Amino acid sequence: MPKPTEGLPLDDGTHTDSIDQPASDRGHWFHFNVGTVVLRRLQQAAGDHPGSVEVVGFARRLPDTTQAPYAGCEWHALDIGTDEGRAALTAALEGVDAVVHLAWAIQPNRNEGAMHRTNVTGTANALQATADASVRHFVCASLVGA
Incomplete structure (x- = not known):
């Protein structure tokens, strides 16, 4: 299947970048990162x-907040896979x-732990933190491989 060099177009005409992801309904591959698409749209x-x-x-690991799309967002460093991160x-x-x-991981697949x-654990912690903070809406996306 061909892989276009351009990323998935956004509403503002820009394109995203990061991982190759199949768009099976179209039979083509698009190069994009879901997180940056969501961040740009928000x-x-x-x-x-x-x-x-x-x-x-x-x-x-905090991103470079001087670069789009990470600029203009309040960032917190934490590891949701830990009790401290959940708190x-x-x-x-x-x-x-x-x-x-x-947040999901498909690598390193040799390290199942x-x-x-x-x-x-990270998803369970995110769900628990959301419930404990009385947040009413939780949207979760994952990969088949994750």
Whole structure:
């Protein structure tokens, strides 16, 4: 199947970048990262509706916040695969309306423990933190391989 060199187009005409992902309904491959697509769209909504949308990100390793799409977002470093990470996430989610959980690992597939910690424990911790903080909406995306 051919793989286009361009990424998935966004509403503003820009393209994303990162991983190859099949779009089976079209029979083509697109090159994109779900997290950056969601982040760009939320930032667009924040720009379209000033004061109504605030974007807060969580990552084990903080991104370069001087670069798009990471600029303009409040970032917290935490590891959702740990009890400490779950506690920090719970505190940070107080007053939040919705959580979009996109943390998954498909590598290193030779280390099932590390993948379980991210995919299973991390998702369980994100769900628990969301419930403990009384957040009403939780959106979770995963990979078949995760």
